[in-house]
Amino acid sequence: MKIPTDPVTLATPFFILTVILEIVLGRFGVLKARYEARDTGVSLTMGLFSTLGSLPIAGLSLAGAIWCYHHRLFTIPMTAIWAWVLLFLAEDLTYYWFHRLSHERRIWWAAHVNHHSSQHYNLSTALRQTWTGGVAFTWALWLPLSLLGFPPAMVAIQKGISLVYQYWIHTEAIGRMPRWFEAVFNTPSHHRVHHARNPRYLDRNYAGILIVWDRLFGTFQPELDEEAPRYGLVHNLGAFNILRVAFHEWIGIAQDIVRQPRHALGWLFGPPGWSPDGSRDTSASLKAQWAARNAAAAQPASLTPAAEPAE
Amino acid sequence: MNAAALIQLAVSALAVALMTGLAALATRGRGAPPLDEAAARRLLAEEFPDRRPEALWLAADGHGVIAREGERALVLARIGDGYLARELAWSAALSAEVRDGRLTLPLREPGAPRAVLAFAAWPPEGARA
Numbered sequence: 001m002k003i004p005t006d007p008v009t010l011a012t013p014f015f016i017l018t019v020i021l022e023i024v025l026g027r028f029g030v031l032k033a034r035y036e037a038r039d040t041g042v043s044l045t046m047g048l049f050s051t052l053g054s055l056p057i058a059g060l061s062l063a064g065a066i067w068c069y070h071h072r073l074f075t076i077p078m079t080a081i082w083a084w085v086l087l088f089l090a091e092d093l094t095y096y097w098f099h100r101l102s103h104e105r106r107i108w109w110a111a112h113v114n115h116h117s118s119q120h121y122n123l124s125t126a127l128r129q130t131w132t133g134g135v136a137f138t139w140a141l142w143l144p145l146s147l148l149g150f151p152p153a154m155v156a157i158q159k160g161i162s163l164v165y166q167y168w169i170h171t172e173a174i175g176r177m178p179r180w181f182e183a184v185f186n187t188p189s190h191h192r193v194h195h196a197r198n199p200r201y202l203d204r205n206y207a208g209i210l211i212v213w214d215r216l217f218g219t220f221q222p223e224l225d226e227e228a229p230r231y232g233l234v235h236n237l238g239a240f241n242i243l244r245v246a247f248h249e250w251i252g253i254a255q256d257i258v259r260q261p262r263h264a265l266g267w268l269f270g271p272p273g274w275s276p277d278g279s280r281d282t283s284a285s286l287k288a289q290w291a292a293r294n295a296a297a298a299q300p301a302s303l304t305p306a307a308e309p310a311e
Numbered sequence: 312m313n314a315a316a317l318i319q320l321a322v323s324a325l326a327v328a329l330m331t332g333l334a335a336l337a338t339r340g341r342g343a344p345p346l347d348e349a350a351a352r353r354l355l356a357e358e359f360p361d362r363r364p365e366a367l368w369l370a371a372d373g374h375g376v377i378a379r380e381g382e383r384a385l386v387l388a389r390i391g392d393g394y395l396a397r398e399l400a401w402s403a404a405l406s407a408e409v410r411d412g413r414l415t416l417p418l419r420e421p422g423a424p425r426a427v428l429a430f431a432a433w434p435p436e437g438a439r440a
Contacts, residue, residue, distance in 0.1 A: 016326055020333060027337035036391040037335035044327040048320075117422075119393030124330070230357070238388070238395045238423025248422035255421070293360060 007160035015167060019123045022173060031173040033122050038240040040124045045242055046114060047127030057134035064143055065152035074149035087150050091158040095208035098141045103203050109272040110249035111136035117245050119232040121195050126170035131246045162208045186211045189223045196229030199290035202283040234286065343392040345373020358396035359385050368435055375428035377404060386416055388426035395423055409433045
């Protein structure tokens with residue numbers, strides 16, 4: 001099946017042009033943008049080969065979508081505006097849960113971690129896409145949409161639109177959008193929080209297009225002026241080797257399972273940083289440590305007796 | 312893969328090379344400054360907020376630092392214009408080897424196999440024990 005219009009392919013010249021613009025305008029201080037050549041090279045190369053990475057499993061995912069559509073509950077017309085509105089909401093909700101799972105379960109984090117591995121946050125970071133999403137079967141989360149009755153081509157187009165939308169929010173050049181926009185949509189400010197490794201910001205703002213899902217499911221965190229995001233991973237990578245970027249977490253999982261096979265399920269489906277003896281840090285433990293530090297720092301002040309009024 | 316797809320891939324690869332080159336050109340001479348002691352302490356406090364280093368040793372080029380807190384070594388090594396931060400046993404840091412002015416600390420992680428810092432000699436005076 002050929003997708004009638006692939007938004008990502010259509011947007012590629014725009015991606016190239018805007019990355020060039022961000023580099024040049026950042027260089028001359030016209031806008032805020034921090035680039036590093038090897039980091040940029042890794043991000044762009046990951047993007048270039050990400051489509052190839054999904055090829056081995058493309059047939060299976062397509063067959064799955066078609067099978068679901070053949071057994072659909074309803075027939076939803078591709079030409080109706082209401083169908084597109086409905087799909088926009090349903091696909092964006094699916095994306096939210098896909099993205100949340102990708103952060104909260106190690107097997108899916110292994111496929112997603114490369115997108116967060118840059119210590120920079122610029123438009124090239126948006127293109128640092130996974131090579132292993134296909135083999136991690138993350139595409140299966142979209143199958144219910146075809147089972148509901150959305151044609152697979154329609155779902156593919158909407159997924160593309162979502163991916164293109166999420167491109168422009170990977171920038172430090174835009175501070176904050178108007179309040180109404182920040183309230184409803186995912187923005188550069190919200191997504192900077194998502195890419196930050198500060199404990200306060202970890203595992204927040206999973207939205208694709210609509211930030212309302214995070215508000216609804218309790219994972220929203222606004223960007224705070226007093227705490228600038230520090231980008232990258234809790235344990236940053238020690239190399240620009242693209243194979244390490246793409247596969248390091250998969251190798252880590254394999255090593256852990258070989259060492260302790262009876263904990264294989266935990267190593268695969270536990271949160272990133274999970275270990276049987278609790279010796280590693282998860283997002284939850286890092287947040288708890290951060291909260292404890294803050295509480296300890298605040299305590300002496302609250303225990304200090306009120307000062308005598310000056311005479 | 313058909314000819315059109317190959318051409319598309321080749322042109323995309325060229326675009327990637329050109330944009331990476333442009334990034335290199337645009338950032339030339341604008342890298343992060345080398346660490347001095349104050350900057351190293353600030354960065355250590357950020358990366359290891361629960362640790363209180365007793366002593367620290369800056370790399371010769373200012374692109375890294377090794378700090379000690381009890382039996383733990385806190386390591387910062389420059390990667391691009393950011394830093395790799397890791398904690399390891401002090402004994403492991405002590406036994407690391409210097410070759411050609413580079414100290415290689417084995418981290419043995421798939422994403423960070425080692426940290427390399429510029430040290431003419433290691434361990435420095437006062438770092439033993």
